[in-house]
């Protein structure tokens with residue numbers, strides 16, 4: 001692919017600007033556009049979400065209650081990105097059922113921040129843990145060994161589908177240390193999860209409809225990632241509970 005040379009600056013990155021009879025050099029917009037594009041490319045956002053934005057987030061027309069709820073969520077995400085980094089809560093946590101648009105909105109927020117010049121990295125939770133585990137193997141590639149460092153050090157970490165994994169001590173310790181390290185160093189985290197949490201109004205026990213009187217329990221976020229990591233996460237993040245809405249993948253095919 002050939003890159004066209006910017007017409008405004010002839011590719012130098014500087015424009016001559018006349019102001020009140022004086023001429024001076026000024027940074028050309030193409031410098032920022034190129035930088036944003038390079039940072040987007042290195043953010044590891046999966047192809048399915050590469051163009052996810054608030055502009056292409058669609059509100060359901062047939063469900064006004066869900067529509068209003070989602071519109072409110074969009075406003076919150078937008079102001080999160082605009083006012084980033086918030087002194088008290090620099091992070092964002094999106095909680096809700098599968099298919100309600102959590103990853104889409106998390107990526108939209110990350111892309112807005114990248115456009116503002118911040119550096120961000122997307123990690124699927126399961127994939128991050130697999131790579132960290134692989135990193136302990138002698139035969140592992142350097143990239144696997146670096147995954148943990150990246151998760152600790154990147155300016156903004158997007159951790160997608162937090163808790164989508166069985167619990168064991170090793171997982172709990174790893175997640176706790178990533179979240180605690182980021183919290184202690186005021187390094188923002190954007191996270192999404194399907195797991196319920198009572199603090200945002202989720203019920204963990206529900207009476208099953210099939211067998212009358214039988215109580216079903218859902219695994220909570222705290223049970224999956226550990227109480228410590230969960231409470232640090234709530235401390236550092238603006239927490240959004242997504243409204244109940246039909247899975248977008250099903251909505252689209254109807």
Ligand SMILES: Nc1ncnc2c1ncn2[C@@H]1O[C@H](COP(=O)(O)OP(=O)(O)O)[C@@H](O)[C@H]1O
Pocket residue numbers: 048049052056057058059096097098099100101102103104105192248249
């Ligand atoms: N309101 C919406 N408008 C446009 N696309 C959406 C919307 N909600 C979800 N999607 C798309 O549907 C797919 C599933 O959404 P996703 O964000 O992955 O859901 P979740 O992370 O909550 O499971 C993605 O391709 C996403 O871009």
Ligand SMILES: [Mg+2]
Pocket residue numbers: 102103104160161192
């Ligand atoms: Mg998701």
Ligand SMILES: [Zn+2]
Pocket residue numbers: 006007008009010011012013014028029030031
């Ligand atoms: Zn230019």
